[in-house]
């Protein structure tokens with residue numbers, strides 16, 4: 001081979017030389033993403049993980065590598081290998097494949113035309129099968145248009161291999177719109193692989209996947225990454241999720257769009273271990289960037305980096321406590337145990353403020369949803385309830401949600417979780433025919449009892465799900481999106497009462513930093529990122545009053561409170577951004593926050609949160625959990641080098657709360673794939689089996705999932721860790737009721753009577 005050609009063959013796939021990136025033109029230094037970046041992605045041998053606290057920054061980094069942003073100077077980005085014969089002179093658009101899983105990119109074209117289409121058995125001519133989607137046959141006039149998009153033949157070896165690797169064989173004939181979220185993700189990765197890319201950028205590929213699928217997908221990606229012909233794999237990951245040990249390098253990003261380190265996993269770990277409050281402060285002093293924050297305090301970006309470091313270290317050592325202050329709490333609990341004091345609840349609470357042990361009995365208010373033998377089938381294929389519960393007359397799922405209960409619905413991908421929530425919200429057409437009671441009534445009229453209408457059900461339910469996210473109108477402004485919670489449909493104009501209006505404004509203020517991060521923040525406000533603005537203003541006013549000693553402090557606080565109520569739209573808190581910014585302009589995480597707020601704001605009888613927290617950063621999840629359980633009566637305080645701590649807010653203490661806590665009149669049903677996404681208030685769980693493989697299991701928790709990994713492992717039927725508090729309780733230190741209370745003892749008297757009749 002000619003020496004120049006050989007040199008080119010060894011050339012990197014992507015070369016960035018002192019490049020800065022911009023979202024729009026003209027570039028200004030303050031808007032640069034990853035300024036002065038120099039790195040090379042080789043053609044062979046390396047696979048990278050991209051980590052960092054902010055999901056937006058991670059996404060931006062992958063999109064930067066994929067070439068989606070403007071580059072300055074223009075020649076700072078090049079693709080030397082693609083210009084060679086070996087690189088087959090390929091177009092970067094095909095050779096580099098980006099797969100992102102946000103609502104717009106993730107589901108367009110895959111989710112059908114309307115929300116409930118997914119649950120229908122009827123098939124239209126335009127409902128393309130997964131096979132069609134993978135092979136590029138998604139035009140009705142295929143002969144004319146399809147010719148341009150024939151990427152792969154279904155009989156090819158490549159097709160068979162990819163379909164097998166991603167376990168899609170059984171789904172090939174299904175319409176793509178009917179696939180579950182996890183199945184859709186696998187399909188999108190398969191589609192990208194079928195283009196035979198040289199580099200595959202996967203943005204949060206493990207989000208929303210169950211434990212087994214994550215492991216399987218990780219193995220598949222490892223095979224790809226190590227294969228001679230396989231693409232370079234670049235994954236964005238959260239530091240608290242599965243970290244594949246086959247990654248050759250990790251890119252650690254900071255929240256201000258910079259690359260902090262680019263090294264092997266071992267070296268990055270070393271760097272992470274060396275990150276401490278002192279080292280970060282020293283680093284800042286060394287770089288001369290003091291002045292942004294006060295000398296001895298970490299900025300919020302630094303605090304997040306520290307938290308990230310801790311998360312990552314504990315993720316790589318499974319079984320250890322994941323959160324810094326949990327270790328301290330464990331020590332305290334152990335000391336108490338050893339000194340014979342027994343286990344004290346004091347000092348150990350979940351991130352959203354729930355104690356380690358909850359001794360309250362499970363509430364049994366009026367039944368809101370009653371499923372008595374629910375079995376969902378499409379043709380011959382039973383996807384939910386393909387089992388017979390002990391002592392039940394009919395096959396299927398027997399499940400009741402009462403007022404005041406907090407349920408977690410779990411199970412592997414495709415086990416029917418979303419089907420259950422669609423039945424409850426009545427978006428599922430089979431909700432008419434199945435034995436389900438909604439608020440004591442059926443969907444169809446029965447003798448002496450009128451039917452309950454779709455609208456009556458919707459009025460009493462608050463709902464957020466990936467399906468709703470995909471279909472939510474993008475042109476609604478942030479305020480309209482929130483107001484639409486009070487309307488029959490997202491596009492109907494609601495009638496908003498003055499109290500509802502105040503609640504909407506208070507919610508927008510509470511989440512202003514998350515929904516509109518680009519609002520100019522002062523250094524101090526940045527520090528208070530996770531403290532609601534209204535709290536700051538209120539606190540500041542009280543502090544001023546104290547300092548000036550104008551009047552006695554209490555009296556002053558009372559006056560302030562009154563003036564706050566009179567003039568709630570305070571001049572220095574301007575919410576006009578919420579009238580201008582549209583849902584579509586928000587980041588993926590911010591859209592999820594808004595849909596979550598929309599689900600809870602009208603204080604419905606049942607709140608259903610289906611994967612509502614996936615795609616959010618850990619701090620945001622904590623904030624949403626706290627808001628869900630406590631409304632604005634609690635807030636998060638950012639303590640230097642600590643996890644933010646929940647505390648009783650001034651607004652709550654002064655009695656001017658606009659969003660009250662989750663009430664005993666309301667029920668909560670959440671679906672989550674990850675431990676950290678389960679709110680601290682969840683006390684009952686149901687775990688669905690893979691279709692056709694066993695019965696749904698149910699149980700009761702006596703504290704937040706987050707505070708004891710074994711609670712999570714029990715739900716998933718995994719072996720328990722010996723070291724956890726859970727085991728210490730089991731060894732008999734804890735007095736009183738047995739650890740797992742018998743779920744069946746919690747049935748309604750009617751259900752119990754029914755059961756008793758069946759027992760011979």
Ligand SMILES: Nc1ncnc2c1ncn2[C@@H]1O[C@H](COP(=O)(O)OP(=O)(O)OP(=O)(O)O)[C@@H](O)[C@H]1O
Nearest residue numbers: 120178180181182378383413414415416417418419
């Ligand atoms: N209209 C339909 N026709 C045939 N099968 C369907 C239809 N709708 C859903 N399914 C199948 O029903 C099963 C359950 O889907 P569902 O979305 O409820 O699962 P899930 O537990 O929520 O999964 P994930 O965790 O991936 O979101 C899946 O295997 C899905 O492919």
